[in-house]
Amino acid sequence: MVQRFCNHAALMVLGVFVGAVVAAGWFGFGQAQVVHATATDGENNFAIATGPAANGIEAFYFLDFLTGDLRAAVVSRRTGEFSAFFEYNILDDFESTKNPKYLMVTGLADLPRGRGNSQLGNSLIYIAEATTGQVNAYALPFSTSLNAAGKQQRASFIHVAGGSFRTTFVRDQE
Numbered sequence: 001m002v003q004r005f006c007n008h009a010a011l012m013v014l015g016v017f018v019g020a021v022v023a024a025g026w027f028g029f030g031q032a033q034v035v036h037a038t039a040t041d042g043e044n045n046f047a048i049a050t051g052p053a054a055n056g057i058e059a060f061y062f063l064d065f066l067t068g069d070l071r072a073a074v075v076s077r078r079t080g081e082f083s084a085f086f087e088y089n090i091l092d093d094f095e096s097t098k099n100p101k102y103l104m105v106t107g108l109a110d111l112p113r114g115r116g117n118s119q120l121g122n123s124l125i126y127i128a129e130a131t132t133g134q135v136n137a138y139a140l141p142f143s144t145s146l147n148a149a150g151k152q153q154r155a156s157f158i159h160v161a162g163g164s165f166r167t168t169f170v171r172d173q174e
Contacts, residue, residue: 042104051106051123053084053142061125063090063104070125070157072140078150086140088157093136094129101130111139111160119143124160133166 041048045065053059053074062071068091076083094100109124121140128135138157146153 042102047102047104049104049106049125051121051125052108053121053123053140054144054147055122057142057144057147059084059086059121059123059140059142061104061106063102063127065100065102070127070138072125072157074140074142074147076147076150078148083150084140084142084147084153086155086157088138088159090127090136090138093159093162094134095132097129097131099131103128103130109139120158125157128165133164134162135165136162 047063047065049061050058051061057074057077059072059074063069064071068089070088070090072084072086073082074084075081104125104127106123106125109120109122111120111124119142121142123140125138126135127138137160139160141155141158143153
């Protein structure tokens with residue numbers, strides 16, 4: 001009787017183990033999972049964010065609320081220093097308002113990459129103006145070949161899309 005109980009217990013433990021292994025494979029556990037993380041933060045007069053420029057290469061974005069200057073920099077894989085710089089002034093893309101309140105985030109994008117050295121980066125930069133509801137999206141014309149060679153690149157952001165997500169204007173509160 002005792003041996004029969006031990007055999008059943010051993011079979012049950014083996015069954016639970018095999019079931020766990022099968023479930024882990026079914027749900028993707030044990031496989032390498034690629035995780036993409038971005039960061040965004042802001043203060044009264046500026047916002048910063050990060051997002052992928054290309055596979056394994058991240059860009060740092062900075063928006064100055066007072067001047068409307070959007071800037072980005074990318075570190076070179078070869079030199080470990082900032083080697084790609086991008087600038088664009090967003091003020092003409094938004095309705096004029098006395099005290100703009102910008103929000104900025106990045107998102108993944110799989111847009112057509114173009115030909116030659118003018119390729120679009122792997123992320124979009126979304127900037128919203130909270131009082132008007134206007135939102136605009138921008139992309140980097142990032143060159144992976146220049147980055148790999150450690151060469152400098154300078155360019156302007158590309159305005160990709162824009163529109164309004166609010167139907168009623170909200171007056172500035174002072």
